[in-house]
Amino acid sequence: MTAPAVTARPMPQARRRLLGALIVLAGLAFLVLAASLAFLEEEGHEAGHGDPPVVLAGLVCALLAAALILMQYLLSGRLRLLDRVFGLPGLLQAHRVVAVSAAVLASCHPLLVFFPPDETIGPLRLEIWPALLGMILLASLWSTVAAGLWRGFLGLPFPRWWLLHRLGTFSLVVLAALHASFVIETFQSGLPRLGLWAILAAYGSWQIWSKLVKPARLAKAPYRVGAVRALAPDIHEVTLARADGAPVLTYAPGQFAFVRFKSAAVSSEEHHFTLSSSPARPESLSFTIKCSGDFTADIGRLAPGDTAVIDGPYGLFSHLARTSDGQPLVLVAGGIGVTPFLSMLRYLADTGDTRPVTLVWSARSRCELILEEELQAIQARLPGCTLIRITSRESVPGWPAGRLDREALGRFLDGVDRGAACFVCGPGKMMDAATRELAALGFAKSRIHTERFAL
Ligand SMILES: Cc1cc2nc3c(=O)[nH]c(=O)nc-3n(C[C@H](O)[C@H](O)[C@H](O)COP(=O)(O)OP(=O)(O)OC[C@H]3O[C@@H](n4cnc5c(N)ncnc54)[C@H](O)[C@@H]3O)c2cc1C
Structure with a gap:
């Protein structure tokens, strides 16, 4: 007897694409709005006495950097809607790109603002503290970005890095708000001032929700x-x-x-x-x-x-999110990267989904290739299911041995429908190689999906 299909079906691809485009447009509109604040300040000046274009460009850079930093909270905030549209791992990749972009834009800000010979902050003194704060802000921004990008190289254990990252990003928001409030006239009155307060209020509410309300709600359903x-x-x-x-x-x-x-x-x-x-x-x-x-x-x-x-x-690493009904599946796993495929195979067996599915699972030794009996039972229940296990450091009677290179993958997938959706999960290098080889073997790149176990 087959079990009922799961109710948590991911969003259909067409709706995901439409919503994705709308969300990207909304993000772009937010950036344009942020950049336009630089021109508000110019309007405040007497005609013909506005900031020179290079200073305006510097202001635009700063405002864009600030807007990007705020958007980082949406990208990394585990928002359900964004996860359903883009998938959390994809959002975290974007988080890295946005972090570097914000740091580069923020670095352009002082270079451009102080480019005209008459624009100088002169000798260091207490009265120019908002500008000095800006320098500290820039240094904190780069430190936060560098620690995130080169955590492994810097030898920072994950929990310590995570604490530093949270403190770092909190201080960025506080420093940016102070710097903007005191250094740019735009934020000293009117709508921009209100906008700044609204953003700070939203940030505070977000912190309360994510650090207090959400954990408390989760703790109620242990x-x-x-x-x-x-x-x-x-x-x-x-x-x-x-x-x-x-x-x-x-x-x-x-x-x-x-x-x-x-x-x-x-x-x-x-x-x-x-x-x-x-x-x-x-x-x-x-x-x-x-x-x-x-x-x-x-x-x-x-x-x-x-x-x-x-x-x-x-996440969106699921055949329910990425394939149409009955579309063949190719699952390529390295070591413990088999876990998503265990779930998919168990689900296919439970729901009597007999579409063609090929699991190619490589590991160093026999003992990493777990759950042999259960997988055989699943294969017996799914007529279209082929299981291939390959070991690189140990030879197992009846199983191929060696590396999962193009020749091996080509042999295992000989005769498999090239319209299949491919899913790859395992160690980083193995995934890069498998993705490359699958594409070389004729599987469409747009149908090769990956999940990395290191974010
Ligand atoms: C989407 C996803 C799914 C995963 N599924 C599985 C799975 O099914 N089975 C499995 O064995 N492993 C899985 N992992 C990997 C697992 O999360 C890590 O192996 C584990 O967190 C390592 O913790 P550690 O302290 O023992 O190892 P460490 O050696 O301390 O950490 C190894 C790496 O794991 C990551 N990591 C460590 N601590 C954390 C943390 N608190 N939060 C987030 N990342 C951290 C870091 O990238 C770190 O470099 C998955 C990872 C991701 C991203």
């Missing part, structure tokens, strides 16, 4: 750990159900959630994990977690009865 199963020496499956017996959150197969465990054995840091269970079974959900650092090393010590708070689901 989950309880039901079982912790070791699938390999360093891979555990954690199954959870709602503590009050209610159905778990609705999600599409392949989506992920943020999880914060409350356990004596595991740190209370929030981490992302893919929901590896089938959404057609709403009584519980599971995460399949590989040890890759301090936090994940303790997952096996979770015990039934421990609780967790789950914020999700997020």
